[in-house]
């Protein structure tokens with residue numbers, strides 16, 4: 001669903017200011033759970049759409065009506081939202097593929113390497129006491 005779908009037609013009664021000839025008015029449902037935020041610019045504490053310049057609509061928490069974001073319903077704002085959803089989706093798939101690839105990395109047995117290193121050192125220098133080697137593995141691809 002798009003942000004513009006949060007506009008709903010609501011009956012308020014014939015003759016009420018803002019109502020159409022049948023007594024309906026268009027209401028913004030700020031607590032719709034499908035609303036997605038879009039980019040805006042703030043000028044003198046008012047938020048305007050970065051794309052069309054209209055004042056932003058609020059997105060509120062269902063229940064306590066706390067403002068949790070701002071959105072616009074214009075075509076470009078909707079395009080921004082759908083583009084970021086695609087990016088998020090691609091990143092998610094990419095992350096999953098990377099995790100699958102990481103499982104294919106050669107397995108490392110640190111204790112075996114440690115033991116082999118100790119044996120090697122002991123064989124070369126009998127004067128060495130056994131020590132606890134402090135081995136750190138550094139992978140340049142991982143932080």
Ligand SMILES: [Zn+2]
Nearest residue numbers: 049052072074
């Ligand atoms: Zn807009």
